[in-house]
Amino acid sequence: MNLGYDRDEARRLLEEELAEGSYQRQFTGPLRRTLDAFLEWLTGRAFSIGGFDVPYGGLLVLAVVSAAVVILLAVVRPRLHRRAPKDQPVELDPQVTxxxxxxxxxxxxxxxxxxxxxxxxxxxxxxxxxxxxxxxxxxxxxxxxxxxxxxxxxxxxxxxxxxxxxxxxxxxxxxxxxxxxxxxxxxxxxxxxxxxxxxxxxxxxxxxxxxxx
CATH class of the missing domain: 1.10.418 (Actin-binding Protein, T-fimbrin; domain 1)
Structure with missing residues (x-):
């Protein structure tokens, strides 16, 4: 059965088909699917205030990032201060007057x-x-x-x-x-x-x- 497509036209149609989102997800593996599901879950999270739904997915992400920054500063910063170069001894060659x-x-x-x-x-x-x-x-x-x-x-x-x-x-x-x-x-x-x-x-x-x- 001849559909009337030459080789270049058939290649173009195949590339357009593979560019669809359904194909992209098939080739990205379980990690991409898990990430997409998590982002979709965050987008749907909301709480109601006075009859209005307020999404808190973004607030949850912000809280997690803020907590990570605080922990990083609490753990790493003191170590950096303890290793501050100004705490190094002064080099004094005993042979130099x-x-x-x-x-x-x-x-x-x-x-x-x-x-x-x-x-x-x-x-x-x-x-x-x-x-x-x-x-x-x-x-x-x-x-x-x-x-x-x-x-x-x-x-x-x-x-x-x-x-x-x-x-x-x-x-x-x-x-x-x-x-x-x-x-x-x-x-x-x-x-x-x-x-x-x-x-x-x-x-x-x-x-x-x-x-x-």
Whole structure:
């Protein structure tokens, strides 16, 4: 029986037939059919308020997604904070002197790398305190911990030491680009501590005396 279709026309009719939704679902497998059934079920879910049917399928999906986001933040975010780079110890080569750290800071500053210069200036300040006997070796401590330690010896400079530690952390672990004024602040603090009284004249605050009864 000749239907009068040439080969190209017959191919076109076959492609149009296969493009129908019924055929598409047959070739997508059980996963597609399950998904279609679930979406259809959601579309039909509704509750009545004052005689009006309000679909809650979309609200249910939104609630599930919101709960997943909350759980993700509760579980993952604390772990990210615990592994924050700023909690890493400051690298302080025990073979490098404060003068050498200062020279490296000046070299980086001349090259225009203010962040690296500030980091070397911070290390110079710490190494200088070690050399003067004010602080023990600071290996394995974070910049914040080092600032806390030095602040107990230099109480008037405690706030400035914390600011220097923050600049160090922001320049090395954050995305901040420090300015020359930031470098000058750390270098100036280094000089200020160098001119402060030595450890033989420094001592922790004495406890208050009890008043006689």
């Amino acid at each position: 404060a003068a050498e750290f200062r020279a490296r800071a000046q070299q980086c500053a001349r090259a225009g790398d203010i962040n690296a210069a500030a980091q070397y200036a911070f290390r110079a300040m710490v190494r200088a305190a070690e050399e003067r006997g004010v602080a023990h070796q600071q290996q394995g401590r974070t910049a914040t911990e080092i600032a806390d330690s030095l602040g107990r010896w230099y109480p008037p400079a405690a706030a400035d030491l914390q600011r220097a530690a923050d600049l160090f952390n922001r320049s090395l672990y954050g995305s901040a680009t420090l300015a020359e004024a930031d470098l000058a602040f750390i270098s100036g603090l280094d000089d200020q501590l160098h001119r402060a009284p030595g450890p033989e004249r420094l001592s922790p605050p004495a406890p208050p005396l009890a008043a006689p009864r």
